[in-house]
Amino acid sequence: MNHIAVKNNERLSLTSIPRSDYERFLEHNTALLDDSANHCVTYFGVPEDGKIKLICGIANDNEHNIYLSCAEINRTEILPSFSKHHLAFQVFERELHENFGINFSDHPWLKPVRFAFDRADKDSCIEYYPFYQSDSVELHEVGVGPIHAGIIEPGHFRFICNGEQILHLEIQLGFQHRGIERLFLEKKTLLQRTTLAESIAGDTVAGHTTAFVNLWEALCGFQADDELRFTRTLALELERIAVHTGDLSAICTDIGYQLGNAVFGRLRTPIINFFQQWCGNRLAKGLIRAGNNHFPFDKELGIALKNMLDQYKPDFNEICQKTFRQPSVLSRLEKTGVVSWEQAGSIGAVGMAARASGSERDIRKTHPHDKYINLGHQPVIKHHGDVYSRVQVRKAEIIQSIGYIRDLLMHLPAESREKKELGSPAANSIVISLTEGWRGEICHCAITDQQGALRHYKIKDPSIHNWVALALAVRNNEISDFPVCNKSFNLSYSGHDL
């Protein structure tokens, strides 16, 4: 047995993870990925006794398990790479290289991930990053960013083009790096860590904070009651509706369709205003807390939410019908920015972008938590992998989420009278927490030391995988279609850069 199977949010003693030598570790994990029901949710290194302990987590969608295994290596060893066998590992190995200076003999491209402040090679700087180049006199390069035209986060895009046609896009991120993973260890109070979780990506507050609190409660051996589970599930689904709606608005902007931009944009407003009505913050900061709920969801809020959705839905359907029947809209969305099912699988794409390319991957179904356990969620799948498929997934997921919220509202949780003590984290433990945010799979992983203090904290935003999907999507497209392709993924810079 080369691995141990755990459930989502199940605490495990660190020593129970089977350890093997690196060759067997590699063989085992890359072989697991030959089965398309498996994918890598986390793979990282932890310094231990002068060595690096590598821990790999492979999730199995059918058995709802995560297979954990580990190996110990020296920093100076030159290792054969996992990526040689499966490209989905590429970003994890780049991160290992960047953080610890571990070298791989056959990794395709050990490109810097985010120029973390504690990177191994301090001479490698974001200012002097050498972009991939082509010497051809017929091709030219276009550099965009880090600061973009609109109000969005920074990142650099370097295109190699033949006339108007994109042959290659290289994306360089890291501008947003704030050292979050390290801060999780340095900031000692639970409230500080919760605030950090809320700030990983401000568009995914419910997603990342749910991942954090579920993990923390698992470490503490705390069972969340119905009210807490309700709050998290409702917040996740509201966040999904809000961001998806905003994205439809932004996609309309990028194709110059003003009516869609205005109407989808205004439909997002009551959703985020509802968050404020409920918890005092339009993006749900302050709402989700480990072992505690400050904002009981009462009947009155239930009625307000139901009425709001009753108004939202017909308006939403109407503007969808109008927008997606316009030939001028469809011609910009269909067959633009295609990611095939094979490509999505090979790079380990997750979330709604993967589902738009025919993948079934959705944590709400495969590793359910909170209220999803009883929801019987069926992922929305589209097959063309183009911008229009990503639009259609959003549209269908909005309608699906409205349905889920209506179901949730039928059984409002009783306000918990007796407050259970949260307790403190168990020693020498590891927990992996998976959450399906609106963008896709979020993975948090924590390891505690002998005293139960946090020893390692690892965050994986869905964008980590999906930025590569964007680079593949724009190949052979017109460069003028880049904005709409980019928006159709709407990936996180801060979630990637941490």
Place this chain on the structure above:
Amino acid sequence: MFNTLKILFHHGRQSIPNVATAELPGIFRGRPVITNEKIDTAALVKLCPTGAIGSSPISIDLGKCTFCGECAFAFPNKITFTKDYKLATNSLERLIVTEGTNQPVLLDASLIRSEISKYFSGSLKLRQVSAGGDNSCEMELNACGNVNFDMGRFGIEFVASPRHADGIVITGPLSENMALPLQICYDAIPEPKIIILAGTDAISGGIFSGSPALNRHFLNQYKIDLYVPGNPIHPLTFINGVLDLIRTNPRHT
């Protein structure tokens, strides 16, 4: 065509008529009020995640506060958050709310450069730079221009090029990796130009304060024209703050 008109018609006018007097629905954590009630000061100071609470007298620094509201839950008789969203000011001292007072947050007229109202009162074009921002303030700045808040009606707009801008709006705690791009962008804006810090992360570093991945040196070089507290900023906080800065009006003291 007919359908388009129908849709426009039944959505009706969506903009908030008066951005200075609009009431927010439900709860909102705006300007805090601190009473003179005696409490366990050490416990209160300790619970704040960003060190925003000071002692003797007890105070909250809006430039550090993440508006998590936890202090008010722990000491409900001591601290309450009002729905007053007018939190922006141009001096760091005025960001500090002390116990026993219940005063609006105002701009200090003596600190407003005369060229600001001369050039920008009717038209202000801003370039936004996110320097480690988590995309929450960025989304709210975008919302300032949407059909609900409609900041464009006051001549305030975000523009793509720093060459077209009259000032810069910075979000995020100022990451080291954005230090150079931020400086280049600021240098590209023609004089006279203003600097606005939007959100707690930008004003003080917020929860990231002290992180070795930041480089806040940029802020030591220039006078900051407006601090807009919030996590994220509320669009009405931003719009009112900017209007107070560029228009000579009674909210100055």
